[in-house]
Amino acid sequence: MYNIVTIQEAFAGLVGWRKHPNPAETRNPLGDTLQSTSGRYFQDEHSLLTNENLINTFDIFADFTYAAWSNATTYSKGDMIYTGSAYYVSIVDSNLNNVVTDVLYWRLTSPFNEQIRQITMAAAAKVVNDWFNLKTTLRSSKSLLKKSLVLAIPGYKGETFTSANYVGWRVVPTPSQDVILTIDRLCLHVEESTTVTVGLYKDGSATPEQTTIFTTDGTPTWKQVNWELERGSYYYVAYDRSSLEPINGIANAYRDWTYNRFPGTLPYAEVSAFEYANTSWGDITDSQRCDNNYGLNMMISAKCDYTDLVVDHKELFTDSFAKACTIGALRWMAMNPNARINRNEANIDPIRILYEIEGDAIGRNGGLKKDYDVALKGITFDDRKFSEHCLPCKRSGIRTKSA
Numbered sequence: 001m002y003n004i005v006t007i008q009e010a011f012a013g014l015v016g017w018r019k020h021p022n023p024a025e026t027r028n029p030l031g032d033t034l035q036s037t038s039g040r041y042f043q044d045e046h047s048l049l050t051n052e053n054l055i056n057t058f059d060i061f062a063d064f065t066y067a068a069w070s071n072a073t074t075y076s077k078g079d080m081i082y083t084g085s086a087y088y089v090s091i092v093d094s095n096l097n098n099v100v101t102d103v104l105y106w107r108l109t110s111p112f113n114e115q116i117r118q119i120t121m122a123a124a125a126k127v128v129n130d131w132f133n134l135k136t137t138l139r140s141s142k143s144l145l146k147k148s149l150v151l152a153i154p155g156y157k158g159e160t161f162t163s164a165n166y167v168g169w170r171v172v173p174t175p176s177q178d179v180i181l182t183i184d185r186l187c188l189h190v191e192e193s194t195t196v197t198v199g200l201y202k203d204g205s206a207t208p209e210q211t212t213i214f215t216t217d218g219t220p221t222w223k224q225v226n227w228e229l230e231r232g233s234y235y236y237v238a239y240d241r242s243s244l245e246p247i248n249g250i251a252n253a254y255r256d257w258t259y260n261r262f263p264g265t266l267p268y269a270e271v272s273a274f275e276y277a278n279t280s281w282g283d284i285t286d287s288q289r290c291d292n293n294y295g296l297n298m299m300i301s302a303k304c305d306y307t308d309l310v311v312d313h314k315e316l317f318t319d320s321f322a323k324a325c326t327i328g329a330l331r332w333m334a335m336n337p338n339a340r341i342n343r344n345e346a347n348i349d350p351i352r353i354l355y356e357i358e359g360d361a362i363g364r365n366g367g368l369k370k371d372y373d374v375a376l377k378g379i380t381f382d383d384r385k386f387s388e389h390c391l392p393c394k395r396s397g398i399r400t401k402s403a
Contacts, residue, residue, distance in 0.1 A: 001180060002132070002306040004125050010311040011124040015040045015322045017116055020051040027055050027112040033120060038318045042120075045326035046368070048333065048353065054116070057333045061111035071097040080114065089114065119332065123325035127317055128310055130324075130376055145179065147301040150271055151249050151293055165277060167246065167294040168198075168238025170284070172270045173229045180305040181269050183227040186212065186237070187297035189220040189247040196244065198296075200227050201236040206279040209235075220247075220297070229269075234283065236274070237296065246295030268302035313381040320379060323372040327357055330368070 016036030017029040028034075028051070043049050066082035067073075075081070075095040081088055088100040089109045098105040109117075150169075173181040188196060195215050199208030214221050229235055273289050273296075310317070334353040359367030 001303045002128060002310060004128065006307050007128050007310050007314075008121045008124045010314050011127075011317070011321060012117075012120070014038055014314060014318055015042060015325065017041065017120075018043050018051070020055075025051070025055075027051075027061075027110070029116050030109055030113040031107060033113055033116050038315065040318060040322055042322060042325050042329065045322055046330065046356065048356070049326055049329055053333060054329065055112070058112060058115050064111060066111075069100055080109065080111070087111065119328050120325055123321060123328050126328070127320045127324045127376070131310075131317070131320070131379060132306065134376060145302040145304060146268060147184070147299065150298045150300060165240050165242045166238050166279060166281075167241045167275045168236050168273070169293070169296055169298070170234060170236055170270075170272050170274050171229065171298075172234045173231045174268050174270075175231050176268075178305055178309065179268055180231070180303050181229045182301050182303065183225055183229065183237070183298050184301050185222050185299040186225045186227075187220050187222045188214045188216060188239075189249065189295040189297075190216050190241075191218055191245040191247065192243075193217045194244070196239055198237060198239045200225075201238060201279070201281075202230075203233050204236075204282040204284075206281075236281070237298070238274075238276075238279075241294065244295075249293040249295070249297060250291060269300065271298075271300075309381075316379050316381050319375040320372060323368060323375055327368050327372060330357055 013032040013035035015038055017033050018041050019025075019028045019034065043051070066080055066087065069081045069083060069088070073096070075090040077090055077093045077095075079090045079095075081090075081100065083100060086100075086108060087110045088106040090105065091107050092105055095105050100106045171181075171183070173179075183200075186198065188198060190196065193216060195213055197211055197213050200210040201207075202209045210225070210227050212223050212225050214223060273292055273294055274284055275289075275294070276284055330353050334350040334357075355367070357368045359370060
């Protein structure tokens with residue numbers, strides 16, 4: 001598992017696009033698409049990958065109309081506006097009444113630049129997907145570490161409660177950069193037939209991050225929630241039980257579990273029960289207990305998260321990234337979706353371009369695709385700080401491999 005958006009943002013500016021050699025040409029890459037921290041540029045990867053060829057195969061932007069910015073419009077991430085002299089794209093959702101010069105909400109761009117970014121970000125995603133699939137095929141990586149119920153004990157009626165209104169579980173993910181914890185399914189078991197709202201509260205906040213509504217009938221009721229928990233935070237899964245009678249799933253005996261923690265999710269999380277008067281709780285570590293589950297149960301999964309590993313070693317993906325983006329741009333030219341025939345038609349020949357990418361299976365077994373595959377297999381790095389459960393085939397130190 002990995003966060004592809006975070007990785008795409010990290011790869012932006014790793015390999016750059018050059019401006020058009022004609023200073024009078026206004027259709028140029030902008031911002032981070034011009035940057036190259038590696039010193040490499042996509043146009044250097046193949047002679048057909050020129051700005052002029054890109055211009056002649058991209059959309060005809062003169063046919064598009066972009067609305068002017070309005071302080072009464074709520075913009076979503078990716079929405080583009082035109083001020084009359086420049087284009088801007090929203091970089092956040094729910095973007096309302098933020099001026100276009102505010103870099104926290106807008107990025108200077110152009111229609112041509114956005115199409116360049118689209119190809120570049122698609123290449124970043126492809127490289128990481130292909131690398132992960134290769135590691136999985138070689139059985140040198142894992143996705144799922146553990147998936148289990150926290151409790152596997154039948155319910156028990158007749159439990160006595162205190163006057164606390166709010167009851168639930170405190171869940172603390174293990175502070176590991178390479179494991180991500182998810183509450184996949186949530187169970188509620190109360191005596192009454194009613195509707196109950198269960199919330200996910202983060203870091204002691206009184207406002208839930210997520211909620212789900214149960215319709216109960218006196219039997220255990222399960223719901224799919226898929227609540228992803230951030231490392232470095234703690235969470236309460238809680239509900240108001242002031243008019244309810246939860247079923248205790250731990251019977252009527254105190255379980256002498258270490259530090260009042262349920263053992264079902266160790267070592268990837270610490271889970272315990274609590275009760276509290278209201279949602280002004282803060283970090284209620286002194287209210288933890290494990291003799292009552294308050295009718296709750298969870299199916300929790302621990303998955304390997306490769307995001308930080310890839311971002312921290314992004315320079316080692318430079319060659320694969322450059323080749324993947326080159327192949328993506330050339331395929332766009334070969335397909336020429338806008339069918340604009342021009343003086344470059346002789347150069348932008350689909351058969352020739354596809355030959356450059358794939359090679360000839362009968363004769364020339366090569367091409368950019370083969371070079372890309374070799375570069376991808378050559379990605380190796382120091383993984384000693386990464387979980388041995390996620391990358392079981394570990395090596396000591398950084399290894400280099402020439403392709």
